[in-house]
Ligand code: FES
């Protein structure tokens with residue numbers, strides 16, 4: 001009998017790695033296509049109003065220009081739930097940057113030139129774009145993030161808080177943040193009769209297929225969405241975005257394939273972003289730091305076209321034992337771009353606030369911040385009362401303490417200098433829920449001993465293709481090179497999006513199920529594969545229904561050391577450490593990269609990222625990569641990542657929790673807490689720019705001339 | 707229709723000749739006319755480095771150059787780095803160190819790293835090179851690599867692994 005070494009848990013190299021390093025991996029607008037035309041959108045130049053005229057005369061004077069589309073002549077689309085996809089359907093402009101027109105030409109240069117030559121006239125209306133804590137339009141949404149309650153109340157917060165020995169009341173703010181995947185949203189669309197094929201940059205081919213079918217009034221089988229390689233998404237490609245609708249529409253009109261890659265400076269307005277949050281946190285505790293009352297009240301915004309309500313207070317329903325608590329969300333509708341998902345929506349901004357507040361509480365009580373968190377560790381999930389399927393936050397904190405050298409830290413504030421630099425360190429917890437979504441897969445055994453596994457999964461850089469192959473080969477009990485996993489097409493068995501850190505669980509489960517059953521059927525046949533091969537299909541909908549009730553979350557602890565220049569006000573991160581407990585780690589190589597990637601984006605959130613709503617124009621001022629600063633190589637120090645061995649039988653057959661998002665959760669708080677330790681300055685509104693640190697640092701220098 | 711100009715250059719050792727719209731960038735020449743889609747368009751404004759290629763051996767942002775000004779030049783793209791099936795040492799190091807996730811920045815990172823290593827060998831200082839550093843090759847320490855590779859953004863955050871991949875090849 002031959003045995004194979006389990007592939008799950010081994011650091012396999014990415015299967016598509018060779019294509020990526022040789023430049024042969026094809027992304028949405030990389031496919032050679034005959035007779036291709038190019039489209040270039042025209043963004044609306046008012047924040048609210050009506051288009052009164054579209055003059056395409058000058059644009060159409062160039063014979064290379066095939067069409068100019070606007071609401072006046074664009075094909076009619078069917079309605080969907082997502083109003084951002086109703087492109088060029090109405091003269092009404094809901095926000096600046098919404099598409100007003102589209103130029104299509106035989107060359108990229110002509111399309112761009114034509115877009116610049118289109119004259120759109122508007123009747124502008126007054127706009128309202130600035131979020132405030134007392135905005136008159138604030139209301140209580142029915143729910144946040146599909147089915148989560150808007151508000152929760154336990155015990156008697158007001159009374160217990162009023163009587164608490166130690167009280168903290170602080171407001172934290174996170175700015176608008178933009179996903180900016182390095183590949184802009186892009187699509188190549190081709191019609192063949194009523195069949196539409198799109199190479200599209202998205203996080204879920206099945207989802208995009210369904211919405212295109214709805215918009216164009218076609219059967220889903222007529223729509224073929226291919227996303228073989230995707231240049232990142234971070235939530236902003238989690239559903240169909242307007243670019244793909246425009247491309248398909250243009251291809252239909254000009255009767256040629258059309259490529260459309262959004263110019264970078266259009267992304268902020270039309271591809272979704274993380275909305276700004278204003279979060280008030282109040283904590284009442286005893287002098288030992290036991291939290292008795294906790295309120296987390298979130299104010300945020302959506303657009304005139306709706307959008308996603310950032311569920312930032314949800315973390316306070318999960319993290320700490322607080323017998324009396326209140327968590328609320330209030331939202332207002334503004335004339336702004338439509339917010340959507342960005343890496344760890346809810347958890348990421350929410351944990352900046354909560355974990356900053358826990359640091360403030362630790363200092364107020366004179367308790368070590370790690371000890372404070374340990375003291376408030378709950379036995380069951382505080383809001384639901386459900387047992388945790390597994391929770392190893394304390395172990396992460398303890399392991400991080402040891403690895404980071406936390407015990408050597410002098411808790412005194414602003415106590416460590418190196419010349420003009422102030423040095424400090426900080427800690428914060430991380431958390432992210434375990435999600436699984438219904439998906440299908442098929443496993444096929446060929447008579448030659450090879451296996452094919454099909455699932456409409458999306459590898460947006462996570463390593464999904466690789467880990468699914470590991471899962472399949474293990475379940476089949478064969479070496480890796482006998483198995484080919486196909487992903488990245490809506491023609492494959494339908495599957496969920498690469499989002500909510502759910503991909504590996506949602507796709508791996510049906511892959512595991514199909515392969516396990518295929519193996520059993522082959523064993524029953526005495527390992528002789530019929531001539532036409534043997535195929536097994538699997539669906540996990542029932543398995544999901546059968547799961548027991550548990551609170552399922554991953555946890556982690558993040559540590560940061562920073563230096564703050566007292567002359568320039570610049571903060572630089574010297575080192576980051578993350579310790580995570582996320583179930584079984586199925587591929588340590590790609591997992592480590594994902595954790596580091598999340599922490600890197602968290603560093604960006606802490607120090608660099610954020611955009612400003614221009615009140616006069618109703619527009620995000622930082623729209624390109626020169627003004628919206630994502631971390632560059634020189635911003636990022638050595639990042640150390642470890643994980644706790646965690647066995648949890650309540651997850652899925654692989655025993656894994658998602659890891660794509662938890663890395664960004666808590667990083668910004670750990671860095672802000674480190675900045676406070678270094679300088680004594682508490683930054684409650686991100687990012688920590690020199691401009692916000694300089695005045696208090698200068699003040700401190702004057703107070704103590706040394 | 708824009709004014710057209712004929713241009714002839716060598717791409718990965720092969721002669722390429724075409725009449726092009728004067729507005730065409732080198733990046734669009736490569737991607738749309740030469741069908742070499744390895745160089746990527748992340749921003750089209752010289753802000754991300756995804757389009758980095760080697761022009762007469764030096765790294766450039768192909769999105770910032772007009773194709774018609776490239777007459778007589780030698781351009782090397784990511785497709786031209788490997789020798790048949792044998793990967794360039796940097797391509798291999800990127801694989802070994804998992805120095806990418808989505809891979810969209812990767813062709814630009816690798817081309818940029820090829821030139822960064824050559825620049826350090828030729829003794830070009832960077833802003834983090836010590837003032838009193840003697841003439842001659844600059845050692846590619848981690849801060850040197852971070853500085854010299856900062857024209858290539860990676861939104862997936864693969865920098866930690868990119869630095870170790872580049873340092874391994876520079877050694
Ligand atoms: S595409 Fe050239 S630098 Fe971004």
Ligand code: FES
Nearest residue numbers: 807811860861862
């Ligand atoms: S690997 Fe995705 S941007 Fe670098």
